[in-house]
Amino acid sequence: DTGVSQDPRHKITKRGQNVTFRCDPISEHNRLYWYRQTLGQGPEFLTYFQNEAQLEKSRLLSDRFSAERPKGSFSTLEIQRTEQGDSAMYLCASTGRGNTEAFFGQGTRLTVV
């Protein structure tokens, strides 16, 4: 068990481009969360999955954001037509059956120029 893995660790993109991030949760963890964090703020909830089902999506989340978790394993977060305001750290976390605490990956730092 190597923990939650996120790829890439850093991404620089030009405004208007699409980007996709990947998260591999801890093996057999059934819940997977995506968060966004900006400097000086706590992680902001974006969405979460139980197995392959997306159960909740933040009302603050633009339609440019979409997440998937095919087969209930890894997940991807796509941002279309990136804007400078999308620059942030994107964090993924997972929890297992019977557990409540979430374990986080190291995050993907996105910079939109």
Next chain:
Amino acid sequence: EDQVTQSPEALRLQEGESSSLNCSYTVSGLRGLFWYRQDPGKGPEFLFTLYSAGEEKEKERLKATLTKKESFLHITAPKPEDSATYLCAVGDDKIIFGKGTRLHILP
């Protein structure tokens, strides 16, 4: 709507000077209250889960306590390596975080 408020926003202590961080919350259904430590540029690291009022948990120089409306993270005789941002979160189905307390321990 679920809400988590942490105070103070920032705290500077001398090495060995004990103190407490506060986390107050309003939630519709408390499944657990969580404390995390976050170092710059890294993901949050899990510290504690508390489930019911009166519960306490300890790890090295840290002790977390829980009441019906708030939680405290007590730091006893801190060292410079305890410098970090400490995040509080509450969870039912989704987990909501506070903004954190930035703790700086001066040698």
